[in-house]
Amino acid sequence: MTNSIPSSRLARRLRAGVLPATVLLCLGMAHTAFAGATEAAGSETGGKTEVAGKTITANVAVTSGMIEAAPKSGANWLVTGRDYDNSRFSPLKQINAGNVAHLTPVAIAQTGFTASFETTPIVVNGIMYLTTPMVNDKQALVAMNAATGATLWTYTYTDGTNQICCGPVNRGAAAADGNVFMLTLDDKLIAVDAATGRQAWMSTVADPRYGYSETMAPTVYKNMVLIGSAGGEWPIRGFVAAYDVKTGKKIWQFNTTNKEKSWSGDSWKTGGGTVWTTPTVDAKRGLLIFATGNPNPDLNGASRLGDNLYTDSIVALHVDTGKLAWYYQEVKHDVWDYDAVSNVLLFDTKVNGKTVPAAGEAGKTAWFYIVNRETGKLIRKSEPFDKQKNMFAQPTLAGVQMLPGANGGAEWSPPAFSPLTHEVYVLGMNQLMTFSNEKDSPAIPGQIRLGSTFKNVPHGVQDGTLTAINVDSGKIAWNDHMPQPMMGGALATAGNLVFTGEGNGWFDAMDAKTGKRLWRFNLGAGVNAPPIAYSVAGREYIAVAAGGNFQLSYPYGDTVAIFALSK
Incomplete structure (x- = not known):
């Protein structure tokens, strides 16, 4: 079945991937860098809240226990991956x-923020919370009625100095303890009252003048808000950190470049790994x-000899302390921008007939990596889900053509895992690229x-591709080819469905077992965000953001679309 509605096209389109990486990255800069600065920058006074509807009276206080129970309860979508496993699987089957x-x-809700739109909404007892991209130095956290799309309040934050590589994006919020948490492009972690939209506290997590930024959706566990750092194209050191839910005070931080053995000289200090x-x-x-x-500098490894741990890796920490538990490095000494950027998922797999707890990540290399969740040891790599050509050839001054390109394989787009099919559903892209290196330059802060x-x-x-991969064998169950590189995310449901979006505006539903397209709807802007499923008053809804993508110049928009079965 095919449907469509008209929508305005973007006023400005940028084509990424056809420019030198250094030029492309500069296009994403919102402000000029302050090289050598030592003090954190950005607004410390907070944001502004506009109340557009009635006061929220629903119970919107999320607990860790509620999130841990998510696999058995489909009404809410409480964290960006729906559960702590990042499965993006809904048990709903209406x-x-x-x-x-x-x-x-049932609703096409406009946010007023027309730009690259990558948010995963969360839903708490009928209330939807979503984040917007940055437009005119402002980004917002919006509370909506999840059944009607009516805006209840909007918290608007004005960014200070920021440097961004891949569009003015934000990938979503987290909720706990009566608050909703968001990160900003100028490195703030903000807690907003879930009922009123009023700011509760704000913390600075890094210095944007050096190239740090924040685009991820945080997550919450026990008393901690857990975050990571973006900005690997700048000479910075990546990290993961935990902050106190009630106060915003930092509890621990783990730096992702290991200074001990795998970096030459002091290159670990600016080694990336965001x-x-x-x-x-x-x-x-x-x-x-x-x-x-990826390690920094990206395609030239002459100044950072060694494996460059823990870049391009799946890493496990003891969550209470931030101490390293194990790691698996997918690509050693990366000079191809083959960083691991897609969400890790948790599931059980079979090894010699035995059930083993596993973690999986869809790599830019076009392999889905599956490791033992207790040890980090590689169990298997999947069959390639995208084309591979001249992989791991060394970039030269003249240039070498390779597949996958620097975007992947799988980019940031989160896969979904179905415990019913034991398959993971991965978005991929085939972009033939020429990789070249040039004379290296020194690391200059900012x-x-x-x-x-x-x-x-x-x-x-x-x-592009949408691929179903059996996690027990690594074999491809089905592989759908799409007319454009795929970037956004997948949703799997107990209704034997997989939902995903395309850059040309189509929002699709596939048969989870066969990959056959069963339904589509055109939203007029690139559907380059992950869908979600939830229910309100017994009625199941599917929602997705449609706002295009900066990196692939898919048409911009500002809407969140909400669907349900016709009554």
């Missing part, structure tokens, strides 16, 4: 493969598990480090 053809929009996407929590084992980004380029090959392959 909407299913047999009736999804009757799915219709953490772009939300960690997962293994509550039973007390582990925080996440993926890390400036992008030069010395690398990657460009799309004119008239080369440029398409």
Whole structure:
């Protein structure tokens, strides 16, 4: 079934991936850098709240116990991955493969923030909370009626100095203790009262003048708000940190570059390894598990000899202390921008007939990596879900053509895992690129480090995939080819459905077992955000943001679309 509605196109389109990396990154800078600055920058006075509807009277105080019970309860979507496993699987099945053809929009809610839109909304007892991209130096946290799309309040934050690589994006919020938490591009962690939208506290987590930024959705476990750092294209040192839910005070921090053995000289001090996407929590084992980004400088490794731990890795920490538990490095001494940026998922897999707790990550290399959750040891890599050509060839001054390109494989787009099919659903992209290196430049605080380029090959392959991978074997169950590179995210449901969006505006529902498209709806802007499922008063809803994507110049918009079965 096919539907469509008109929507305004973006006023400004930027094509990423056809420019040198150093030029592209500069396009994303919102303000000029302050090289050598030592004090944190940005607004300390907070944001502004506008109340547009009635006071929220629903119980919107989320607890860790509620999140831990999420696998058995489908009404809410309490954290960005729906549960601590980051499964993005909903047990709801009112909407299913047999009736999804009757799915219709019940609300097309406009936020007023037209830009690259990557948020995953969360839903707490009928109230939806979502974050917007930055537009005119402002970004917002919005509370809506999850059944009607009516705005209840909007908290607007004005960014200070910031430097961004990949669009003015924000990937969502977290909720706990009566507050909702968001991160800002100028490195603030903000707690906002979930009922009123009033700011409760704000903490500075890094210095944006050096190239740090915050784009991820935080997560909450026990008394901690857990975050990571973006900005790996600048000469900075990545980290993961925990902050007190009630006060915003830092509890611990883990730095993702290991200075002991795997870096030459002092290169670990500016070695990258940033953490772009939300960690997962293994509550039973007390582990925080996440993926890390590329080393810095990106495509030129001459000044950072060694494996460059813990970049391009799946890393597990003891969540209460932030101490290292284990790691698995997907790509050693990366000079291809093959960083691990997609969310880690938790699931059980089979090894020689035995059930083993596992963690998986969809790599830019076009392999889905599965490791033992207790030891970090590699169990298996999947069959390639995208094309591979000249992989791991060394970039040269003249340039080398390679697949996957620097975007992947899998970019930040979160996969979904279904315990019913034992398959993970991965978004991928085939972008033939030329990788070149240039003379290295020194690490200067606050400036992008030069010395690398990657460009799309004119008239080369440029398409995408949605792939189902069996986690017990690593074999591909089905592979759907899409007309454009895929970036956004997947949702799997107990109704035997997989939902995902395309850059051309289509929002799709697939049969989870076969990959057959069963329904689609065109939202007029790139659907480059992860969908969610939830229920209000017994009625199941599907929601997704449609606002395009900076990196792939998909058409911009500002809407959140909410769907349900026609009555």
